[in-house]
Amino acid sequence: MSRRRKSIRLPEYDYSTPGAYFITIVTHQRERLFGEIVDGEMRLNNAGKIIQEEWIRSRKIRAPWEFNDYIVMPDHFHGIVEICEMDTVGAHSCAPLRKMKGQRLYRQPRSLGSFVAGFKAACTTRINILRISPGQSIWQRNYYEHVIRDDNDLDAITAYISGNPSCWKTDDPFQTPIRFNTRRIITSHKS
Secondary structure (H helix, E strand, C coil), X not given: CCCCCCCCCCCCCCCCCCEXXXXXXXXXXXXXXXXXXXXXXXXXXXXXXXXXXXXXXHHHHCCCCEEEEEEECXXXXXXXXEECCCCCCCCCCCCXXXXXXXXXXXXXXXXXXXXXXXXXXXXXXXXXXXHCCCCCCCECCCCEEEECCCHHHHHHHHHXXXXXXXXXXXXXCCCCHHHHHHHHHHHHHHC
């Protein structure tokens, strides 16, 4: 008997809609794959540099989308993606979601889910080549997203991202990042 995972996406929301989104992607079993925090600063290892390179590469292949503030942490990644109006043909993924009675359902092209699937796949492929571990899981299934609603929301998230390494020791990895950790990170980042 297979268990059906409950979706954490907003029901009826179109994740290909132009707007800004905060994403968090976590490593499989929260393994610390991407480096370490030393004196409140993230020190990327080679796997962490791959994550950073793929984020920067996304700027080129996903134009006119914008890829803003981000941070690679030892066991997760945070970034802000802005989906802009698409007047041109760009790269996109059609990663299958599931089969239903012989049909395949696909992620909507040029959507946040399509981007995250492609980003995770590109990072996984390169890291597995680096580690000589083909087929090894790098990421947890799914990802956390937050629709950025206004400038105040954006400011809080930007502060959260930049302050994340300095709060590594006290960050609760099992809480929704924005809701539970932002005020503490913003306060300690300003001090």
